[in-house]
Amino acid sequence: MYPVSYHKPASVDDAVKALSSGEEAMVLAGGQTLIATMKQHLAAPSDLVDIRGIAELSGIKISGDTLSIGAAMTHAEVAASKDVQKHIPALACLAAGIGDPAVRHMGTLGGSVANNDPAADYPAALLALGATVVTNKREIAADDFFTGLFSTDLEDGEIITRVDFDKTEAAGYAKFAQPASLYALVGVFVAKRGGDVRVAITGAGDDGVFRSEALEAALAKDFSEAAAKGAGVSADNLMSDIHGDADYRAHLIRVMAARAVAGAA
Amino acid sequence: MTKVSLTVNGKPVARDVAGGTLLSEFLREDLRLTGTHIGCDTSQCGACVVHVNGKAVKACTTLAASLEGADVTTIEGLANGGLHPMQEAFKEHHGLQCGFCTPGMIMSGVDMVTRYKAEGRELTQEAIRHELEGNICRCTGYHNIVKAVEDAASKM
Ligand SMILES: Cc1cc2nc3c(=O)[nH]c(=O)nc-3n(C[C@H](O)[C@H](O)[C@H](O)COP(=O)(O)OP(=O)(O)OC[C@H]3O[C@@H](n4cnc5c(N)ncnc54)[C@H](O)[C@@H]3O)c2cc1C
Ligand code: FES
Numbered sequence: 001m002y003p004v005s006y007h008k009p010a011s012v013d014d015a016v017k018a019l020s021s022g023e024e025a026m027v028l029a030g031g032q033t034l035i036a037t038m039k040q041h042l043a044a045p046s047d048l049v050d051i052r053g054i055a056e057l058s059g060i061k062i063s064g065d066t067l068s069i070g071a072a073m074t075h076a077e078v079a080a081s082k083d084v085q086k087h088i089p090a091l092a093c094l095a096a097g098i099g100d101p102a103v104r105h106m107g108t109l110g111g112s113v114a115n116n117d118p119a120a121d122y123p124a125a126l127l128a129l130g131a132t133v134v135t136n137k138r139e140i141a142a143d144d145f146f147t148g149l150f151s152t153d154l155e156d157g158e159i160i161t162r163v164d165f166d167k168t169e170a171a172g173y174a175k176f177a178q179p180a181s182l183y184a185l186v187g188v189f190v191a192k193r194g195g196d197v198r199v200a201i202t203g204a205g206d207d208g209v210f211r212s213e214a215l216e217a218a219l220a221k222d223f224s225e226a227a228a229k230g231a232g233v234s235a236d237n238l239m240s241d242i243h244g245d246a247d248y249r250a251h252l253i254r255v256m257a258a259r260a261v262a263g264a265a
Numbered sequence: 266m267t268k269v270s271l272t273v274n275g276k277p278v279a280r281d282v283a284g285g286t287l288l289s290e291f292l293r294e295d296l297r298l299t300g301t302h303i304g305c306d307t308s309q310c311g312a313c314v315v316h317v318n319g320k321a322v323k324a325c326t327t328l329a330a331s332l333e334g335a336d337v338t339t340i341e342g343l344a345n346g347g348l349h350p351m352q353e354a355f356k357e358h359h360g361l362q363c364g365f366c367t368p369g370m371i372m373s374g375v376d377m378v379t380r381y382k383a384e385g386r387e388l389t390q391e392a393i394r395h396e397l398e399g400n401i402c403r404c405t406g407y408h409n410i411v412k413a414v415e416d417a418a419s420k421m
């Protein structure tokens with residue numbers, strides 16, 4: 001790792017200042033992705049601005065039909081939250097399945113979303129639930145936030161403060177984990193609000209997380225396992241790598257979608 | 266350099282550390298606590314697991330500079346007079362061969378037992394295997410590690 005200066009501001013304003021004063025300053029959250037990236041010299045920030053000391057970024061709140069989760073909340077905290085378990089149980093379940101216990105004790109919602117790894121779990125939840133990413137500058141709809149492999153709509157120096165999720169009638173998540181990395185080989189999140197069904201797929205897309213029109217149409221008509229299994233999911237624009245080719249992933253998408261529907265609550 | 270004051274195995278420690286110093290380096294090189302092992306240095310193997318404020322974390326993926334005021338426990342801090350019940354159980358059930366992964370296995374074992382007890386959940390064999398996903402052992406085949414954790418859970 002190259003030399004780096006460490007900062008731990010107590011407010012969003014101080015964090016923004018620290019980010020703009022460093023030559024190439026970066027936000028540090030749980031470090032579960034960034035530290036490994038720095039060791040490999042794939043990232044070489046001059047300064048790290050640790051956002052875990054900022055009170056505004058922590059906490060989980062429900063107001064009306066909206067569940068708000070602070071960006072610095074760890075996967076373990078989200079998984080264990082009674083509010084999340086009650087409001088959107090699939091989200092608690094998703095957080096409980098990220099990586100391993102030590103990763104869940106450190107990794108955060110904001111870090112996962114900002115990183116937008118094509119095989120990460122949270123991006124599928126945000127996209128299917130139509131969540132809103134709130135930053136120090138603005139609110140960004142999930143549909144506009146994820147812009148491709150490891151890329152998002154965030155600007156330089158912009159900090160995610162929380163993510164807002166609206167209640168659903170039913171939501172479910174199923175992931176086929178790549179057994180060595182524990183990331184999703186295919187993960188499918190389904191969310192139903194009345195006749196509207198949104199389905200987001202992670203781990204499989206050539207260009208990162210995406211919504212499946214075929215599954216959304218099939219499940220809007222008939223929200224059932226059979227409909228998910230029978231949907232015409234195409235292998236176009238799906239990833240092929242040593243873990244599985246595009247056809248295999250297309251098949252897994254149907255199977256995981258059926259499991260997500262079966263577990264939806 | 267960042268000045269950090271923290272508690273390691275019950276003792277206060279204050280040091281100036283470089284921003285990029287990993288907790289694993291800090292423990293092994295600055296404090297000479299070499300019980301925390303480095304297997305992969307890429308967050309995969311769990312040999313470096315220690316407790317920070319009572320929670321299992323990978324020391325190779327934690328910055329020492331971020332631990333102002335933290336309470337760190339390493340494998341050296343577990344035995345209190347006699348061996349900890351988890352250490353005793355690993356010995357009893359032959360939960361190790363070369364022993365390289367053992368400090369991390371034991372720290373993860375203590376973490377999961379404490380967590381499940383606090384949440385009132387039953388730590389079944391299946392749950393133990395699932396909880397050990399971040400700890401890799403090249404020798405034992407895991408069976409005796411799972412037995413050891415199960416046995417220690419009944420004694421902790
Ligand atoms: C062994 C292992 C297994 C894993 N398995 C999974 C898995 O199964 N599924 C999964 O989804 N993930 C997995 N992960 C990744 C894990 O969830 C990470 O915690 C996550 O991707 C990054 O979160 P972090 O808080 O650690 O962020 P960091 O590593 O600190 O930061 C990541 C990036 O996000 C930026 N950032 C962080 N917070 C903010 C913010 N609030 N605003 C703006 N930018 C920000 C940083 O600048 C950096 O670019 C795994 C990681 C490991 C090491
Ligand atoms: S050395 Fe830290 S996980 Fe392997």
Ligand code: FES
Nearest residue numbers: 362364402403404
């Ligand atoms: S006992 Fe040798 S690696 Fe586990």
